[in-house]
Amino acid sequence: MSTSITPPVLEARNITKVFPGVIANEDVNLVLHKGEILALLGENGAGKSTLMNIIFGLYHPTHGEIFVNGKPVVMKSPRDAIALGIGMVHQHFQLVPVMTVTDNIMLGDESVKNGLLDRRAVAERIRALSRKYGLEVDPDAIVEDLPVGVRQRVEILKALYRNAKILILDEPTAVLTPQEIEGLFEVMETLRRQGESIIFITHKLKEVLRIADRIMVLRNGRVVGEADPRTATQQQLASMMVGREVILTVDKGPAHPGETVLEVEGLCATSDLGEPALRNISFQVRAGEILGVAGVQGNGQTELVEVITGLRRADAGHVRIKGVDMTNASPRRITHEGRSSHVPEDRHAYGMVDSYTVADNLVLNQYYLPPFAKGVTIQEAAIAAHARELVKKFDVRTPSIYTPGGSLSGGNQQKMVVAREFSRPIQLLIAAQPTRGIDVGSIEFIHNQIVAKRDEGVAVLLVSAELDEIMALSDRIAVMYKGEIIDVVDRADATREGLGLLMAGVKHEAVR
Amino acid sequence: MRLSVLRRIGYMVLIPILAVFSALLLGAIIMWIFGDDPLAAYRGLWTGAFGSPRAWSTTIRKMTPLILTGLSVAVAFKAGLFNIGASGQFLIGSVCSVAVGVNFEGLPAFVHLPLALLAGVAGGVLWGFIPGALKVFTGAHEVIVTIMLNYVASLFAAWTVYAGGTQGQTPGPLWDRTAGAISRTPEVFMSARLPWIVPEPYRIHWGVAIALLVALIMWWILFKTTLGFSTRTVGANSKAARYAGINVRWITILTMMIAGGLAGLAGAIETLGLNHRFAPEFTGGVGFQGITVALLGQTNPIGVVLAAFLLGALEAGAARMQFDSGVAADIIQVIQALVLAFVAAPLIIRQIYRIRKPSDQVETTVFSTGWGR
Secondary structure (H helix, E strand, C coil): CHHHHHCCCCEEEEEEHHHHHHEEEEEEEECCCCCEEEEEEEECCHHHHHHHHCCCCCCCCCCCEEECCCEEEECHHHHHHHCEEEEEEECCCCCCCCCCCHHHHHCCCCCCCCCEEEEHHHHHHCCCCCHHCCCCCCCCCCCHHHHHHHHHHHHHHHHHHCCCCCCEEEEECCCHHHHHHHHHHHHHHHHHHCCCEEEEECHHHHHHHHHHHHEEEECCCCEEECCCCCCCCCHHHHHHHHCCCCCCCCCCCCCCCCCCCEEEEEECCCCCCCCEEEEEEEEEEEEEEEEEEEEEECCHHHHHHHHCCCCCCEEEEEEEEECCCCCCCCCCHHHHCCCCCEEEECHHHHCCCCCCCCHCCCCCCCCCCCCEEECCEEEEHHHHHHHHHHHHHCCCCCCCCCHHHHHHHHHHHHHHHHHHHCCCCCEEEEECCCCCCHHHHHHHHHHHHHHHHHCCCCEEEECCHHHHHHHHHHHEEEEECCCEEEEEEEEHCHHHHHHHHCCCCCCCCCCC | CCHHHHHHHHHHHHHHHHHHHHHHHHHHHHHHHCCCCCHHHHHHHHHHHHHHHHHHHHHHHHHHHHHHHHHHHHHHCCCCCCCCCCCHHHHHHHHHHHHHHHHCCCCCCHHHHHHHHHHHHHHHHHHHHHHHHHHHHHHCCHHHHHHHHHHHHHHHHHHCCCCCCCCCCCCCCCHHHHHHHCCCCCCCCCHHHCCCCCCCCEEEECCCHHHHHHHHHHHHHHHHHHHHHHHHHHCHHHHHHHHHCCHHHHHHHHHHHHHHHHHHHHHHHHHHHHHHHCCCCCCHHHHHHHHHHHHHHCCHHHHHHHHHHHHHHHHHHHHHHHHHHHHCCCCHHHHHHHHHHHHHHHHHHHHHHHHCCCCCCCCCCCCCCCCCC
């Protein structure tokens, strides 16, 4: 390799970062060459973000040095990092929704002509960059009108506009649809061809094998190894990440469906934007089976779950649980009388209160029931006992049951939500994106819990944008497209290609 | 766990204490710039607030309504609502309690007084219900509606005691017919007055005991009951509250009613305990000070009592300060405004004193959820 001739564009040597009580990074070495995509793989809390924040100048390492193009550098702030040609695309976009693409890109680095903003020159440069890197974006578009995938391109352009030669992409695929992910990979390939170097942070194994030139695995703040994507397998990478053997496939026996629990008939509903989101949806879920709802994000899955759980009004149609009409019933009645659980797709918005303790979050929808309440008074001892039991049973890693839920890692937050929803006697489970944005170890755990619920005789409605998850867990698969259920197929008859076509709205008999 | 709880409490009191300290310091600098003697001023302030039994009684008297208006604003904050209407609710509470207090002669005190207090609470509840219901059913922001209702309340209150005009304008229904051209109500009957705990010249009435008791009850409701859990959940994350089966609309209306009732009770107590009548010069200023009290008290009922005590002391000491040092009592308003600015923008305090946020975030209160929600 040519490493001995040109120094690496970025090198971190013996980086150690100690926070009070925690060693976030310990003796980490990282080398990034020109025109290379380095994947940084690790579970939540493995120290990936800390390392990147050090490289982007947000944190100072306790020990260790950073070299850019062979020269040692000290970065006091992201401003220094940007000046050195380092750009970062954060998982949560740092864009102003009401401003145009041009305004967003020049924000903080405005071009001025005669004391006025020179938008035209900026837009021209954005167009040139778009062409060079294959990043199609209309500079005059308002950011809030753009789909998520395009907003991400704006973020990448923002970094390139500041002459970034090293791009850090923090979990860039977490928010994208399969198509958008493919688009992002094409962009990354173009960037690589143009000599950009990329650090790609993720915990999705398949993506790493697809795009990376080199893989570095972090665990507990240390580098546990490197892998070559040409020879590595998902199984190996997962074991490196978690530190033990991980079963990537879900072990489950055949379903024994019983009576119908959830019945949806002719359901119609409207989206927040006032457009029809559900068009005449009908299906049934029986006790002891998992019905998976597949589909590209934004085809009505969110609205479907909201209507069934009472969070959104149905315009027409019926929802019945065990024959009882629950159409437009209150969420509390559906939970309580319908004996149902709901793992919401957006856990921060709906599933938990960040500022509440783990203990309080674990009774979020039962706090008013005995033994957690006696009359009007909250029974703190019962809530604490309940929390201790669930934290242990569901392996929620938290310093204490009084720690605010918001300070747990994503995987543990989700385990907390799952613990709450799975621990009471139910007949219906509605799980929306139950493993979104969480680590492999937690995914394995939650998948097994869902199958266990099914085997107890619970009717499970599983909504997921991850086709792998749908294929692994479902007994039957319903595919949503533009607010309709375009088809329902048996898992045994379903193929990845067939489902992909259905998700794109193509329905033909060959799929069956 | 004990340690982390202590740390959190420490953090909760640190910002308010530094805010007060900074405000006093900045106040001193302002006095110094204008050629006054800040040390003499603060010495006078201290004497006026704590220097004698009389001073203490004034502090307690000033503190009493502030506890209740502070609770009013704080409780609303807990549900994610910004009640700027404590001032109007206070005035309506005053007027309603006077209306009962100047009527029903001959009722025994154990009926008349509770009835008058209850009338004040009811008036405040109504004045809180209106913005709550408008928010829930029409989406009107409570900040706008409560500000508007402050004007309505103050003009309505003035009308009820209006003496009538020289051109034959009708006097208001509560006007004191013996007062000639003066706009005011008669004094409330003895049976409707709050008795003194310590009589003249100290004039400490039972209102302070009621206020402290109510603070304790509000603390219990907020942190020990299911209603409190629901309310705090709505304030911390209204979507999660809906998911958890909490009736967010009802909690919103109920919280505004409770907030209004607390400010209304403040008005009733101030009237039945101290003024014994209503006149247009009694303004709802303590309603606005309630915002400072609530923020300084970190929206916690116990904190509110401490903050009310502090603001009460500032108010009590102002006159003596002016008398002793010649510094205009208005500087106290400046200091209060600075306190409000510092507690409302804790980032300033954190920057000045280089305080880092604790790693596990404290249960924070959302002070405003923005417009259009």
